[in-house]
Amino acid sequence: MSLADQLRTIVVRAFYSKHPPEALRLLYAPDAALVKAITIEHWRFLQMFPRWCGGIMMKSPHQDVWEYEIDNLHDELIHDEAVGGGHYVIVRQACLESGWTADEVDRGRAHPKMQRALDDWTAIVRDRPWVEAMAAVHGTEMLADQRLKKHPDFAMPSIVSDRSFIEKGAFGPATRRWLSTTAADTAHAGRAADLVEKYAAVDSTPEAVLETFRRSMDNMRLYFEAIAERRREILEAKA
Numbered sequence: 286m287s288l289a290d291q292l293r294t295i296v297v298r299a300f301y302s303k304h305p306p307e308a309l310r311l312l313y314a315p316d317a318a319l320v321k322a323i324t325i326e327h328w329r330f331l332q333m334f335p336r337w338c339g340g341i342m343m344k345s346p347h348q349d350v351w352e353y354e355i356d357n358l359h360d361e362l363i364h365d366e367a368v369g370g371g372h373y374v375i376v377r378q379a380c381l382e383s384g385w386t387a388d389e390v391d392r393g394r395a396h397p398k399m400q401r402a403l404d405d406w407t408a409i410v411r412d413r414p415w416v417e418a419m420a421a422v423h424g425t426e427m428l429a430d431q432r433l434k435k436h437p438d439f440a441m442p443s444i445v446s447d448r449s450f451i452e453k454g455a456f457g458p459a460t461r462r463w464l465s466t467t468a469a470d471t472a473h474a475g476r477a478a479d480l481v482e483k484y485a486a487v488d489s490t491p492e493a494v495l496e497t498f499r500r501s502m503d504n505m506r507l508y509f510e511a512i513a514e515r516r517r518e519i520l521e522a523k524a
């Protein structure tokens with residue numbers, strides 16, 4: 286199996302098997318508290334993402350890697366053709382739409398589990414070879430990769446950028462626009478996996494790439510645990 290396919294297999298087994306993390310399972314029938322939890326925690330994640338991409342560029346000597354990172358950041362941060370705007374503007378709108386105030390968005394803190402995940406991704410980018418960091422950081426986009434659905438172990442009804450997924454439950458218009466922007470992650474995750482495969486044996490080893498990738502997916506699990514716990518806090522505050 287190619288290294289890229291091995292990475293996708295890890296993602297499918299961890300997140301799209303018959304036993305997905307609680308927050309991911311709940312996303313298939315989202316309530317207002319879950320939407321409020323995911324928008325703010327994903328916003329916290331987005332505050333770090335471009336900085337990790339910058340770290341990868343700083344360490345990598347390869348032009349195709351810089352081009353990829355700049356393309357990706359242009360889509361995410363500046364302008365995604367599919368939605369006619371920057372992903373960040375849309376996610377911020379989704380936060381406000383789901384009930385957060387601008388002050389809470391700007392001054393709030395990540396859930397402690399999300400903070401642990403963010404700190405560990407930062408540590409990976411700082412301490413590991415760039416190609417492992419690339420697998421770890423862009424592996425987070427792999428959860429919206431349409432290719433996963435073709436995997437034999439894929440057991441969920443849909444994937445986050447699917448129309449059938451987006452049109453359900455308590456998602457408001459801005460949240461729906463945001464989820465539809467994750468369609469770009471099929472390309473982002475695919476190109477990153479190809480670059481990781483190209484350089485894994487040059488600038489690290491395939492075994493070390495897989496080990497760091499698993500560490501990143503453990504962080505992704507924390508990301509979903511943080512969202513599930515944030516949702517419970519929101520429900521308790523309302524009760």
Ligand SMILES: [Fe+2]
Nearest residue numbers: 426469470473
């Ligand atoms: Fe992306």
